[in-house]
Amino acid sequence: MDKRHFERFYNLYVTRIYKFVYFRVGGNKALAQDLTQDVFLKAFEAFDRYDPTVSQVSWIYTIARNHLVNHHAKTRPSVDLEDIEGTLLASEDGREHYARRHDERALIEAIGKLPEEDARLVKMKYLEGWSFEDLESVLEKTSGALRVQASRALKKLKKCMKDPYASVGE
């Protein structure tokens, strides 16, 4: 794809990629900023090879996720992709800058108890601001199916917050 179109691409996704990174580095703003820049540097270098038939969301999401995996691999002795996906509560310095209130903390903990797919959808949709249409290509489901899944996940969240010991698994 022509690099002249990169500016538009950057403006479109910079905020969402920043939030995606932010929640996976424990709310560390400076680190999220650096990693977001790195993601877009990689995207720029690969922009020539980008196939327009592939979803832009899926493409930049893959770059961001792989970059985060590499980052955590460098900072930790060993890392698993599942750990990265579930690092919403785990920050590098042990604090969660984004969960200031008790109910917010309870909510974050409840998300951690959801099934993996539900938790991923809730985080990307409601925390990071991706649209259902964007998530179609990332999660490989139709937007209608994602809406239903999100609605059910929210119900599970409510249930989990009411009763922290309730089972909300599949």
Added chain:
Amino acid sequence: MSNVLLFINNMFSPKWNLWRIGRRATPDKATVVAMRLELQKAGYLPHRSSWALLHARTAAVISTVLAMSIVGATGTYAYVSDTVLPDQPLYSVRQGIENVQIALAVTAEQKARLHQQQILRRMHEAALMQKQKRVIPPQHAQTFLNALREVETASTTVVMTDPMTREERQALRAQLRAQLRVERAQKYAAQLKVRAAADASSTEQDLNDDDRSVNDDGQGETAAGVTASSTISVPSSIVVSSTASTYDDHDETSAASSSHVEARIHRATGGTRLRLHGSMTTTTTGRLLNLFDK
């Protein structure tokens, strides 16, 4: 009450709290600009000044407001200014505004009133063109004539609510008579220039005719018959009903002066006062006076 609030809080809290956390995670404008400037320095993005990045939205709002103000001011000028005549580009703006006005008029009374105003405006414009000895360009002449034909073929009726006083009627009658006298004098003065000295006596006799007699032959009038200097206050109780006229599209002077505008004055009712600045044709003035005195 507290139970209701608790219910609402429970119902919306997960989504609301997620949204609140997500909003807090959104990078502020300074962060976004800082990230972008880094990429600009490395040559990955085209150069934009930090001022432009920070104030792009404000600049867009200001420029939009400015553009709208200019459009509004231009429209107002085109609509109200006497300097906008059919040979000027802004005249089409005026016509557009008038068309919108008529399209937006709901009742027949409103439409009739607007048509009446349009007739008076067209006549006023024609008078100004002749006064300034300006010629309507062919491309605008057709537009002008079409507009004139359109408003003149429309039969209008205006329902009045404000009766005209006896003094006002007398004043109007005096004004109309004075104007007719001036117009006829000018017309015959122009004729005198080209006629032989033998015809002068008959012209003098005509000038002494009763002021109320009206020259119904509008087809032969020239520019001299159209110009006038006084301003007439015409109450809108005058119902202007127009009949379709046969225009010569290539002779705008003839077309303007041959407008057979008939007017009837409703004595019983009055209404909003319309002030006609400029002039009317001899035929029109005479008809007004004639009808007024009936």
